[in-house]
Structure formats: C-alpha cells, structure tokens
Amino acid sequence: MKRVIALIGSQRKKETYDAVLNFGEYLTSHGGIEFETIFLHDYNLGFCTGCKLCFDKGEEYCPLKDDRDLLIEKISRSDGVIFASPNYAFHVSARMKNLFDRLAFIFHRPRFWGKACMSIVAQGIFGGNKIVKYLNSMGENLGFHTSRGCVLQTLEPTTEAMRRKNDREIQRAATAFYKALMCSTLPPSIFRLMMFRISRTKIRMMLNEEYRDFRYYQEHGWFESDYYYETSLGLLKKVMGSFFDFIGRKTTV
Structure with missing residues (x-):
C-alpha cells in the first residue's frame, strides 16, 4: 500500500480542493493507494524569522513552537506528496510559500529520497506553468523525484468544455504520478x-x-x-x- 498526501494551500474548499479530490479518485483507481488531503490552514505554522538557527545549530533550535514537525512527520510517512495551490498574484498561496520557508533547512540537508511529488495549480487565466515549475523545483530540493504537474483553468463561470479539459488534465497527471510513485530512486540529473x-x-x-x-x-x-x-x-x-x-x-x- 502506497500512502499519498495532498498538501493544499488554498483557504476554501473550492476549485483547488475539488481538483485534488478528482485527482485522488483517479489515482486510487489504480489500486493500492491510500490518499489523504491536508489543508495547511488547519495547522499552526508561524512565519520564519530568519534567525538561521535551523541551518547552523539544527532545526530543533527553531524558536517557533508550532506544527512544523507534525507536517514533516506526515510527509516522512508518505510515499508521495501533492502540492496543490491556487494561483495567487502569479505565485503559490502565502500558506504554501510559508511551508517551504519553514522547510528551508531541508534544502541544505535533503531527506525525502525515494518519494514522488507532483503539483496541482488552479488559476483564472495564466501564470500556472511557472508555478508548477517552481513547485517541482521545491520538491526536488527537498529530495523528491517529480512527476509532471497540471494547471487547471477555473475562471468563473466555468464552462462545460473547460471542465472536461480540466478532467483530462487531472487524469493524465494522475496516471503519470502513479508511474512515478512506483519507481525506485532514480540517478540524479x-x-x-x-x-x-x-x-x-x-x-x-x-x-x-x-x-x-x-x-x-x-x-x-x-x-x-x-x-x-x-x-x-x-x-x-x-x-x-x-x-x-x-x-x-x-x-x-
């Protein structure tokens, strides 16, 4: 059984959340997958103060006592992670960015080898491809091997043609991620x-x-x-x- 978690950076249970649920349905249809959604807003995650104690002395010296280690534990116990965020001002949401800020010491000391990651971005018009590239880069710096992400057009009102296109994108992404999830650790680029x-x-x-x-x-x-x-x-x-x-x-x- 492979365990996959989706870290969701949106505040509301709307387009991004619906896309994650749809993705989860396609992914689990392959069998042998346990899928969990995690809203970052349900966790207390303070803003990095830039003290560098995590770099120099160790992450246990961080002055912020919050849910960071709880989220790290959830990631560590998973075989795959989905980073899901709406396009906010041509970037990830503040909650998603703050998560990466708090995990920056792992960029120095990568640890998530043998795990796959992928990104889902919901947006109105454009900019999502650069966000997917950013999220994949963050995943690689943490130690994941990455799978192709997907960008979904969710401009309201959403047309039926747009919904069908989004569904195809999600299905393709789920198939690609499943293959990545089943792969062993790959040689580095x-x-x-x-x-x-x-x-x-x-x-x-x-x-x-x-x-x-x-x-x-x-x-x-x-x-x-x-x-x-x-x-x-x-x-x-x-x-x-x-x-x-x-x-x-x-x-x-």
Whole structure:
C-alpha cells in the first residue's frame, strides 16, 4: 500500500480542493493507494524569522513552537506528496510559500529520497506553468523525484468544455504520478549532481563541526559519496562530478 498526501494551500474548499479530490479518485483507481488531503490552514505554522538557527545549530533550535514537525512527520510517512495551490498574484498561496520557508533547512540537508511529488495549480487565466515549475523545483530540493504537474483553468463561470479539459488534465497527471510513485530512486540529473557536489565542497571548506550542516554531511557520509544516496552514476557523470568538485573548490573564498 502506497500512502499519498495532498498538501493544499488554498483557504476554501473550492476549485483547488475539488481538483485534488478528482485527482485522488483517479489515482486510487489504480489500486493500492491510500490518499489523504491536508489543508495547511488547519495547522499552526508561524512565519520564519530568519534567525538561521535551523541551518547552523539544527532545526530543533527553531524558536517557533508550532506544527512544523507534525507536517514533516506526515510527509516522512508518505510515499508521495501533492502540492496543490491556487494561483495567487502569479505565485503559490502565502500558506504554501510559508511551508517551504519553514522547510528551508531541508534544502541544505535533503531527506525525502525515494518519494514522488507532483503539483496541482488552479488559476483564472495564466501564470500556472511557472508555478508548477517552481513547485517541482521545491520538491526536488527537498529530495523528491517529480512527476509532471497540471494547471487547471477555473475562471468563473466555468464552462462545460473547460471542465472536461480540466478532467483530462487531472487524469493524465494522475496516471503519470502513479508511474512515478512506483519507481525506485532514480540517478540524479547533471544539474542535481552539480548542486550536490558544489554544495558539499563549500560546506567542507567553509564550515566545521560546530555547524549542523557539516555534521549532517559527516553523519551521512556525503563528503565521500558520489551523491546523496547510493546510485550508479556512469562514466560521464563520474567525470562531471569530479569537475563540479573542482568548481566548488575554485569558487570558495
């Protein structure tokens, strides 16, 4: 049984919520899927103060005592996550953005390997494709492998033709996500390999054991590994990895 959660950034149970429910129906029709919807507004999530304690000392030192760790636990216990948001001023909703702000320390120390993520964006006219790209980038930075998202046109009044088109988009997205959900961890792209190798080089050269990032990399053997998790890079990526290590050293001052 695969467990999938949908993190919903909208305030109301309208277009975004309806799209998530529709997506869940298509996804669970494949069998072996447990699907749960989670409204972010049901959780107490304070605004990041920028103190950097989560980066430097560890996330347990965050001065905000709220539901952040509860949401992290829900994500950790899932096999897949849907990020669902309306298009607000050509971006995700404030609640969704705040979630990523509060998870920023995981961008430094990714952990959600082997999990799939996807995005659903409901909008009036345009801008949704850039939001999907943003959400996919956030998922990758957290450690997920991503599936194609979907952008739904929900301008009111919604026509029957628009509803049918949205339904087709949701169905296609659910099928693609199911395939991603069944995949094992994939080899990294050149870009992700570059990000890892340059970041770890800078952490090794600029920090020490006083910093949580440094200790985390030590504990997980990342200073010696090819990538965050065990994978076969192939000759080209091994050569590129060494080159990115070199770039990391040269650009560290």
